[in-house]
Amino acid sequence: MNDSLILYTNPMSRGRIARWMLEEIGAPYRTEIVEFGPTMKAPEYLAINPMGKVPAIRHGETVVTECAAICAYLADAFPDADLAPPLAERGAYYRWLFFAAGPLEAAITDRDLGMEPNITQQGRVGYGSIEAVLETLEIAVSAHEYIVGPHFSAADVYLGSHIGWGLQFGSLESCPAFVDYWARVSDREAYRRANSLDNEAMHRHG
Structure with a gap:
C-alpha cells in the first residue's frame, strides 16, 4: 500500500x-x-x-x-x-457539498437532540427550519440524475451518504425522491x- x-x-x-x-x-x-x-x-x-x-x-x-x-x-x-466539475462550473457542486455539511447535518442533528429552533430562533440558525432544509433537498435531488447534473461527483458521495444514513437509521423521512436518489448514487462499484x-x-x- x-x-x-x-x-x-x-x-x-x-x-x-x-x-x-x-x-x-x-x-x-x-x-x-x-x-x-x-x-x-x-x-x-x-x-x-x-x-x-x-x-x-x-x-x-x-x-x-x-x-x-x-x-x-x-x-x-x-x-x-x-469527480469534480471544471472550475468555471462548480457553483452547484460547492453549494450542495456545503449545504450537506452545514444546513442538512445541523438541522437533523438538532432535531435528533430535541433542539429544534422556534419561529423567533429560526432567523439565528443557518438552516432556518428543518422543513425548509428537507423541502430544498427533495427538490434538489429530483432535478437531475445526480446532484449537479448528469455526472456523478464528490458532492454525490457526501450528500448521498447523509441521505443513505438518514434513510437507514430513520433520521430522514423516507420519500420517493430520497429513496430514488440514494439508489442511483449507491449503485457503484x-x-x-x-x-x-x-x-x-x-x-x-x-
Missing part, C-alpha cells in the same frame, strides 16, 4: 464517507483504524486532528479533516477520477467496495 495516502478512520463513523471517496478515486492508500475512546483522544492522534475525531487523511505532508473537505480535496488531488472493507474492519475490531 502507498504510505503517501493514509486514511484514519473507524468503520462505525463518518469515516465511511472518506472510504467511499477514496475507492472512487482509485489511488492506493493505507488504512489506520482509530479506536473510540482514549486512542482517539491520545496525543498521537490529536497531532493529526486536534478535535479527536475521525476521519482524517494524510496525503504526503498534507492533513485534511472534515468529510466534505476530504471529498473536495481528493477530487482535486486526483483529477483523473473526474466503489461504494460496494468501500462498504465491504468497512464491514470487514467492523467485524475485526468489533
Whole structure:
C-alpha cells in the first residue's frame, strides 16, 4: 500500500464517507483504524486532528479533516477520477457539498437532540427550519440524475451518504425522491467496495 495516502478512520463513523471517496478515486492508500475512546483522544492522534475525531487523511505532508473537505480535496488531488466539475462550473457542486455539511447535518442533528429552533430562533440558525432544509433537498435531488447534473461527483458521495444514513437509521423521512436518489448514487462499484472493507474492519475490531 502507498504510505503517501493514509486514511484514519473507524468503520462505525463518518469515516465511511472518506472510504467511499477514496475507492472512487482509485489511488492506493493505507488504512489506520482509530479506536473510540482514549486512542482517539491520545496525543498521537490529536497531532493529526486536534478535535479527536475521525476521519482524517494524510496525503504526503498534507492533513485534511472534515468529510466534505476530504471529498473536495481528493477530487482535486486526483483529477483523473473526474469527480469534480471544471472550475468555471462548480457553483452547484460547492453549494450542495456545503449545504450537506452545514444546513442538512445541523438541522437533523438538532432535531435528533430535541433542539429544534422556534419561529423567533429560526432567523439565528443557518438552516432556518428543518422543513425548509428537507423541502430544498427533495427538490434538489429530483432535478437531475445526480446532484449537479448528469455526472456523478464528490458532492454525490457526501450528500448521498447523509441521505443513505438518514434513510437507514430513520433520521430522514423516507420519500420517493430520497429513496430514488440514494439508489442511483449507491449503485457503484466503489461504494460496494468501500462498504465491504468497512464491514470487514467492523467485524475485526468489533
